Amino acid sequence: MSQPIEVIGGIDTHTDVHQAAVIDTIGRHLATEALPTTPAGYRDLLDWLHSHGRVLVVGMEGTGSFGAELGRYLRANQITVIEVDRPDRRARRAAGKSDSIDAYATAVLTARATSTPKHRDGAVEAIRGLRVVRASAVKARTQTINQIKSLVITAPAEVREALRSLTTTELVRRLAASRPGTDLAGPATAVRLAL
Template sequence: MAIVADTYTYVVGVDTHAATHHYAIVETRSGGQITHGKFPTHAAGLLRAVDWISRRTSVDDNPAVDQVLISMEGTGSYGAQAAELLAARGYRVVDAPSPKRARGSGKNDHIDALVAARGALPKDSERLADRRAGHTRAALQILLTARDSMRRDRTRSKNQLTALLRTHNLDIDARKGINKVHISLIAGWRKRPTDTTLARIARTEAHRLATRIHTLDADLDSNEKAINALVRELEPTLLDLPGLGPINAAIVLAVWSHPGRIHDEAGFAKIGGVCPLEISSGNSKDHRLNRTGDRQLNSALNSIANTRMRHDETTKAYVKKRKQQGQTKPRIRRCLKRYIARQIFRHLNTTTLDKT
């Protein structure tokens, strides 16, 4: 195990925001701050920041790219452009470790950048999560973000429509909720001249919500087709694994990103929040759920596990065996999610090596 402090000469912590990024350069041996600076996020500002880092970390007036680690917050959001530019210059860019703040300590952009830099010093340099790379994977992330927004919008519109139908008598029985048949019926409503003002407004709003749901359904279908096409372009064999459809496969690929970003299956399981945490004490030995990590990936692994428990014969046999051993269903599901994370990581690494 080689920690960052023994591998690099400098660590640059970056706190990213919409308008500006704050940079703090730390000398790894002492942990002391060399300097810090703030730069705007437009193209010229990013170039100035990269040149500033190069000057401040040079050795004998020569850039020492291989001796500098960039520990950046938000490499997939506000820091995406800066991360891509720094990587193009040869710097290694990693996701900043989650900060551990002392109670009552202060906070500002400079401090956050310093925390991002110093937080990386004791970490195993091989276990740091490199930034996500690849334009196709970035496109996948755009589609997944859009899909999440559309699903939330659809759920909100459906809940509003259900509440409206339960509040006002519009000749639709919504006591047990509404389905696609109800939504299609309401979307086809026309204005009725005999309606009272209240009925007219209620029917108009119900029609608007139903039409909105129809539009979102069409958009979600188009989104899924686009995601499916990208997944088949990147890793079509991933869809051969039991329980993996295009959406869950896309989530996995967006997190995994590329060979070397996550160095082993334990790291992948940790990112997915499926590595149980030990809570043993005295004669009691047990584990609890890990509620950290990428919750979207955790949800995908949970969905895959549930699908296998219902439809995969091998998984059904495993569940039956563990139940006979006295294990509870939640504990069995946790074991399955950990196994699935291991299987997916090994599959991705194997297929990638086969292509090279």
């Protein structure tokens, strides 16, 4: 009985569909396939890779973004994943976009790509997700406070004088409890409503 051939996969990751290619160990293109970025698509992709031979390794672009979940899935199924950097734009323009996914697999085959991607799981990944949201919330809070203070500075005197000496916490409490009125033709009411 003959041994199955050994193959190397290359995957170009995207939002909705991952484009995959498979080559043999001497660099011959065997097949190309597009599969959805869903759990069923990941299973199909792995089955498709295995249908061409024994998978040695998969070269993948975007293991920290579009390919994060696929990378976790492949590693959980004992597939070695190598991060492949996107070819520089000048090289892509000169050579054209033809089969970049083959290039990912070839980069692994020729040892040009050797980076082990971050696993993007466990406590570190959980903390990273929380930090991303926190940083965004802090930035939004700062922008909102700056906008409020800017409005206070340019508000009509009756509004400005009532609010300018308050701390940020006092200012937010006062504004949350305020009832600005309904006469939007008056600048003081309009700025109170905006605040």
